[in-house]
Amino acid sequence: xxxxxxxxxxxxxxxxxxxxxxxxxxxxxxxxxxxxxxxxxxxxxxxxxxxxxxxxxxxxxxxxxxxxxxxxxxxxxxxxxxxxxxxxxxxxxxxxxxxxxxxxxxxxxxxxxxxxxxxxxxxxxxxxxxxxxxxxxxxxxxxxxxxxxxxxxxxxxxxxxxxxxxxxxxxxxxxxxxxxxxxxxxxxxxxxxxxxxxxxxxxxxxxxxxxxxxxxxxxxxxxxxxxxxxxxxxxxxxxxxxxxxxxxxxxxxxxxxxxxxxxxxxxxxxxxxxxxxxxxxxxxxxxxxxxxxxxxxxxxxxxxxxxxxxxxxxxxxxxxxxxxxxxxxxxxxxxxxxxxxxxxxxxxxxxxxxxxxxxxxxxxxxxxxxxxxxxxxxxxxxxxxxxxxxxxxxxxxxxxxxxxxxxxxxxxxxxxxxxxxxxxxxxxxxxxxxxxxxxxxxxxxxxxxxxxxxxxxxxxxxxxxxxxxxxxxxxxxxxxxxxxxxxxxxxxxxxxxxxxxxxxxxxxxxxxxxxxxxxxxxxxxxxxxxxxxxxxxxxxxxxxxxxxxxxxxxxxxxxxxxxxxxxxxxxxxxxxxxxxxxxxxxxxxxxxxxxxxxxxxxxxxxxxxxxxxxxxxxxxxxx
Numbered sequence: 138x139x140x141x142x143x144x145x146x147x148x149x150x151x152x153x154x155x156x157x158x159x160x161x162x163x164x165x166x167x168x169x170x171x172x173x174x175x176x177x178x179x180x181x182x183x184x185x186x187x188x189x190x191x192x193x194x195x196x197x198x199x200x201x202x203x204x205x206x207x208x209x210x211x212x213x214x215x216x217x218x219x220x221x222x223x224x225x226x227x228x229x230x231x232x233x234x235x236x237x238x239x240x241x242x243x244x245x246x247x248x249x250x251x252x253x254x255x256x257x258x259x260x261x262x263x264x265x266x267x268x269x270x271x272x273x274x275x276x277x278x279x280x281x282x283x284x285x286x287x288x289x290x291x292x293x294x295x296x297x298x299x300x301x302x303x304x305x306x307x308x309x310x311x312x313x314x315x316x317x318x319x320x321x322x323x324x325x326x327x328x329x330x331x332x333x334x335x336x337x338x339x340x341x342x343x344x345x346x347x348x349x350x351x352x353x354x355x356x357x358x359x360x361x362x363x364x365x366x367x368x369x370x371x372x373x374x375x376x377x378x379x380x381x382x383x384x385x386x387x388x389x390x391x392x393x394x395x396x397x398x399x400x401x402x403x404x405x406x407x408x409x410x411x412x413x414x415x416x417x418x419x420x421x422x423x424x425x426x427x428x429x430x431x432x433x434x435x436x437x438x439x440x441x442x443x444x445x446x447x448x449x450x451x452x453x454x455x456x457x458x459x460x461x462x463x464x465x466x467x468x469x470x471x472x473x474x475x476x477x478x479x480x481x482x483x484x485x486x487x488x489x490x491x492x493x494x495x496x497x498x499x500x501x502x503x504x505x506x507x508x509x510x511x512x513x514x515x516x517x518x519x520x521x522x523x524x525x526x527x528x529x530x531x532x533x534x535x536x537x538x539x540x541x542x543x544x545x546x547x548x549x550x551x552x553x554x555x556x557x558x559x560x561x562x563x564x565x566x567x568x569x570x571x572x573x574x575x576x577x578x579x580x581x582x583x584x585x586x587x588x589x590x591x592x593x594x595x596x597x598x599x600x601x602x603x604x605x606x607x608x609x610x611x612x613x614x615x616x617x618x619x620x621x622x623x624x625x626x627x628x629x630x631x632x633x634x635x636x637x638x639x640x641x642x643x644x645x646x647x648x649x650x651x652x653x654x655x656x657x658x659x660x661x662x663x664x665x666x667x668x669x670x671x672x673x674x675x676x677x678x679x680x681x682x683x684x685x686x687x688x689x690x691x692x693x694x695x696x697x698x699x700x701x702x703x704x705x706x707x708x709x710x711x712x713x714x715x716x717x718x719x720x721x722x723x724x725x726x727x728x729x730x731x732x733x734x735x736x737x738x739x740x741x742x743x744x745x746x747x748x749x750x751x752x753x754x755x756x757x758x759x760x
Contacts, residue, residue: 169203169204169218169220170220171724171751172722172723172724172751173724174720174722174753174754174757174758175722175724175751175752175753175754176752176753176754177507177751177752178507178749178750178751178752179490179492179502179507179509179749179750179751179752182201182202182203182204182726182747182748182749183201183202183747183748184199184200184201184202184451184453184457185200185201185202185225185226185227186199186200186201186205186225186226186227186228186229186240186241186438187199187200187227187228187229187396187437187438187440187451188438188439188440188449188450188451188457189229189230189231189438189440189449190210190440190441190442190443190449191210191231191235191252192231192233192234192235192443193235193443194210194442194443194444195209195210196208196209196210196216196252197209197210197213197449197457198229198231198238199229199451199457200225200226200227200228200229200240201225201226202225202226202726202727202746202747202748202749203218203220203726203747203748203749204218204219204220204221204222204226204240204726205218205219205226205229205238205240205250206218206219207219207238207252207255210442210447210449213457213459213469217252217255218255219238219240219248219250219255219257221248221257221260222240222242222244222246222248222726223242223244223706223723223726224242224243224244224267224706224726224727225242225243225726225727225747226240226241226242226243227241227242227243227267227268227269227270228240228241228268228269228270228271229241229271230271230272230273230280231252231273232273232277232294233273233275233276233277234277235252236251236252236253237249237250237251237252237258237273237277237294238250238252239271239273239280240271241267241268241269241270241271241282242267242268243267243268244267245262245264245265245266245267245268245284246260246261246262246264246268247260247261247268247271247280247282247292248260248261249261249280249294249297259297260297261280261282261290261292261297261299263290263299263302264282264284264286264288264290265284265286266284266285266286266309267284267285268282268283268284269283269284269285269309269310269311269312270282270283270310270311270312270313271283271313272313272314272315273294273315274315274319274336275315275317275318275319276319277294278293278294278295279291279292279293279294279300279315279319279336280292280294281313281315281322282313283309283310283311283312283313283324284309284310285309285310286309287304287306287307287308287309287310287326288302288303288304288306288310289302289303289306289310289313289322289324289334290302290303291303291322291336291339301339302339303322303324303334303339303341305332305341305344306324306326306327306328306330306332307326307328308326308327308328308351309326309327310324310325310326310327311325311326311327311351311352311353311354312324312325312352312353312354312355313325313355314355314356314357314364315336315357316357316361316378317357317359317360317361318361319336320335320336320337321333321334321335321336321342321361321378322334322336323355323357323364324355325352325353325354325355325366325367326351326352327351327352328351329346329348329349329350329351329352329368330344330345330346330348330352331344331345331348331352331355331364331366331376332344332345333345333364333378333381343381345364345366345376345381345383347374347383347386348366348368348370348372348374349368349370350368350369350370350393351368351369352366352367352368352369353367353368353369353393353394353395353396354366354367354394354395354396354397355367355397356397356398356399357378357399358399358403358420359399359401359402359403360403361378362377362378362379363375363376363377363378363384363403363420364376364378365397365399365406366397367394367395367396367397367408367409368393368394369393369394371388371390371391371392371393371394371410372386372387372388372390372394373386373387373390373394373397373406373408373418374386374387375387375406375420375423385423387406387408387416387418387423387425389416389425389428390408390410390412390414390416391410391412392410392411392412392435393410393411393435394408394409394410394411395409395410395411395435395436395437395438396408396409396436396437396438396439397409397439398439398440398441399420399441400441400445400462401441401443401444401445402445403420404419404420404421405417405418405419405420405426405445405462406418406420407439407441407448408439409436409437409438409439409450409451409452410435410436411435411436411437413430413432413433413434413435413436413452413454414428414429414430414432414436415428415429415432415436415439415448415450415460416428416429417429417448417462417465427465429448429450429460429465429467431458431467432450432452432454432458433452433454434452434453434454435452435453435454436450436451436452437451437452437453438450438451439451441462445462446461446462446463447459447460447461447462447468448460448462479493479494479495479519479520479521479522479730479731479744479746480492480493480520480521480522480523480730480731480744481493481523481731481732481733481742481743481744481750482523482524482525482532482733483504483525483733483734483735483736483740483742484525484529484546485525485527485528485529485736486529486736487504487735487736487737487740488503488504488505489501489502489503489504489510489525489529489546490502490504490742490750490752491523491525491532492523492744492750493519493520493521493522493523493534493535493536494519494520495519495520495746496519497514497516497517497518497519497520497536498512498513498514498516498520499512499513499516499520499523499532499534499544500512500513501513501532501546501549502750504735504740504752507752511549512549513532513534513542513544513549513551515542515551515554516534516536516538516540516542517536517538518536518537518538518561519536519537520534520535520536520537521535521536521537521561521562521563521564522534522535522562522563522564522565523535523565524565524566524567524574525546525567526567526571526587527567527569527570527571528571529546530545530546530547531543531544531545531546531552531567531571531587532544532546533565533567533574534565535561535562535563535564535565535576535577536561536562537561537562538561539556539558539559539560539561539562539578540554540555540556540558540562541554541555541558541562541565541574541576541585542554542555543555543574543587543590553590555574555576555585555590555592557583557592558576558578558579558581558583559578559579560578560579560602561578561579562576562577562578563577563578563602563603563604563605564576564577564603564604564605564606565577565606566606566607566608566615567587567608568608568612568629569608569610569611569612570612571587572586572587572588573585573586573587573593573608573612573629574587575606575608575615576606577602577603577604577605577606577617578602578603579601579602579603580597580599580600580601580602580603581595581596581597581599581603582595582596582599582603582606582615582617582627583595583596584596584615584629584632594632595632596615596617596627596632596634598625598634598637599617599619599621599623599625600619600621601619601620601621601644602619602620603617603618603619604618604619604620604644604645604646604647605617605618605645605646605647605648606618606648607648607649607650607657608629608650609650609654609671610650610652610653610654611654612629613628613629613630614626614627614628614629614635614654614671615627615629616648616650616657617648618645618646618647618648618659618660619644619645620644620645622639622641622642622643622644622645622661623637623638623639623641623645624637624638624641624645624648624657624659624669625637625638626638626657626671626674636674637674638657638659638669638674638676640667640676640679641659641661641663641665641667642661642663643661643662643663643686644661644662644686645659645660645661646660646661646662646686646687646688646689647659647660647687647688647689647690648660648690649690649691649692649699650671650692651692651696651713652692652694652695652696653696654671655670655671655672656668656669656670656671656677656696656713657669657671658690658692658699659690660686660687660688660689660690660701660702660703661686661687662686662687663686664681664683664684664685664686664687664703665679665680665681665683665687666679666680666683666687666690666699666701666711667679667680668680668699668713668716678716679716680699680701680711680716680718682709682718682721683701683703683704683705683707683709684703684705685703685704685705685728686703686704686728687701687702687703687704688702688703688704688728688729688730688731689701689702689729689730689731689732690702690732691732691733691734691741692713692734693734693738693755694734694736694737694738695738696713697712697713697714698710698711698712698713698719698738698755698759699711699713700732700734700741701732702728702729702730702731702732702743703728703729704728704729705728706723706725706726706727706728706729706745707721707722707723707725707729708721708722708725708729708732708741708743708753709721709722710722710741710758710759719758719759720758720759722741722743722753722758724751725743725745725747725749725751726745726747727745727746727747728745728746729743729744729745730744730745730746731743731744732744734755738755739754739755739756740752740753740754740755741753741755
């Protein structure tokens with residue numbers, strides 16, 4: 138694959154947020170605070186930031202999609218959780234004395250935390266886009282932050298005031314690091330350069346050029362004489378800080394280099410790469426000492442323990458690994474994470490919740506206790522849609538592996554796999570009598586006989602992807618929402634297209650019938666929800682309030698409330714009769730791509746790429 142293609146794919150991955158990012162499973166008694174109205178969280182989110190040791194080596198801090206985890210460095214037990222950011226945490230840093238932890242987030246803020254108590258000390262606001270990197274000065278008095286707004290800001294830690302803004306980069310700043318004496322700041326940027334800045338005056342000292350692709354990580358040697366930089370050009374470069382000259386290029390990785398770190402004695406450099414390995418290098422000679430293999434996805438963070446004997450690595454394979462530096466052996470792996478949750482559905486009796494994930498699995502959860510009942514494995518790609526049969530005995534799952542699978546809910550056994558789509562399956566739905574299954578894919582919907590697995594017919598007419606399918610309550614009409622900006626209504630018995638509903642300006646992501654079958658709701662990337670008269674196809678009203686795409690809509694069982702999940706990280710509850718917004722639910726740290734009411738209407742479930750499912754008390758939210 139050519140480099141520009143890789144960069145383009147990386148940009149797409151950042152936009153959709155559904156690559157294999159994973160989250161840590163909590164250990165120990167620490168509980169993550171729940172948002173108002175939510176009474177349970179299933180899953181712990183995913184690792185989204187770096188992994189670092191505290192100065193005394195006792196703790197590991199990890200940036201995740203929900204906040205910052207503080208773990209015992211030896212046992213990896215969860216000691217404390219820092220919650221407060223409204224989006225994923227990209228970077229964490231300890232103050233030199235280990236008393237303060239800083240976290241930079243996609244919510245554009247930096248938070249300072251008291252490590253001993255977990256209390257939030259202050260929030261630093263001023264960046265216009267996500268904060269990608271944070272670093273303390275050696276004396277702990279200044280904090281530097283690099284941002285996707287192309288700037289670096291210097292902050293007074295004691296007061297939280299902004300000291301100055303350093304401008305000069307023409308693209309996002311992905312890494313910042315202070316020299317050991319605190320006089321120089323280095324910044325690595327998407328513009329392929331490293332800049333050195335005078336901390337006291339804010340003036341740019343020099344620009345280091347040589348990388349041919351973005352610079353993702355920079356680190357000073359302990360004596361401050363050498364700067365290391367890791368780049369998407371698959372190399373690490375070592376630079377003379379005093380002169381700005383390139384000393385040598387370290388080659389050996391076969392994919393992007395995400396992170397570089399010097400050992401405390403400055404003799405070894407560690408590098409983590411998208412080639413799934415960590416390499417240890419002799420700084421004096423540039424010779425590769427060893428390659429640490431074991432991760433099964435990109436390694437994006439490496440850090441030495443204070444005494445230099447242990448290396449920690451964080452990866453998109455859902456794990457953190459601890460390595461013995463001298464031997465090159467793996468000491469321990471922290472596992473138990475979940476990838477992004479793409480779809481949720483309640484069983485008809487409301488006792489079981491199913492969740493489909495980008496980890497290729499479906500999980501069944503006990504709603505009353507939050508306990509995981511079982512994991513259904515078999516798909517080879519992300520599971521984008523799950524649906525229970527009306528009697529609750531069968532679960533259908535649609536996947537990016539182009540198949541639908543039918544599962545026995547009681548045993549977890551796979552009943553059959555339905556083949557026929559030539560592209561991935563975005564949506565599945567059972568007819569009210571449970572005899573027919575509908576599946577949406579590229580330009581087509583297929584109807585299947587559930588009992589035999591036989592394909593009954595293919596409905597064609599959409600000109601782009603079909604994102605959502607839903608049966609009317611009497612099972613006679615099927616609605617489909619598509620990226621061609623339309624909704625189509627189909628006669629299930631004949632496969633004939635009844636009508637096309639026009640009005641959305643962008644992709645239609647979700648459709649749902651009201652319980653009486655008279656109203657159809659549609660959620661779109663034009664940020665709106667529309668309500669339609671099913672009998673006439675007339676638009677009844679447009680619900681506006683979300684600031685980004687609407688990915689999921691669901692009616693309450695009595696048809697009075699509509700829930701909508703959005704790219705703006707929120708769920709909104711609407712009065713169907715009037716179109717009035719009743720409530721906005723905040724708690725997810727990434728976009729909400731699935732919402733579902735329990736059969737009695739008392740619980741609302743929401744699934745998100747932040748790796749969690751939240752359960753909300755509807756009666757509490759709307760008395």
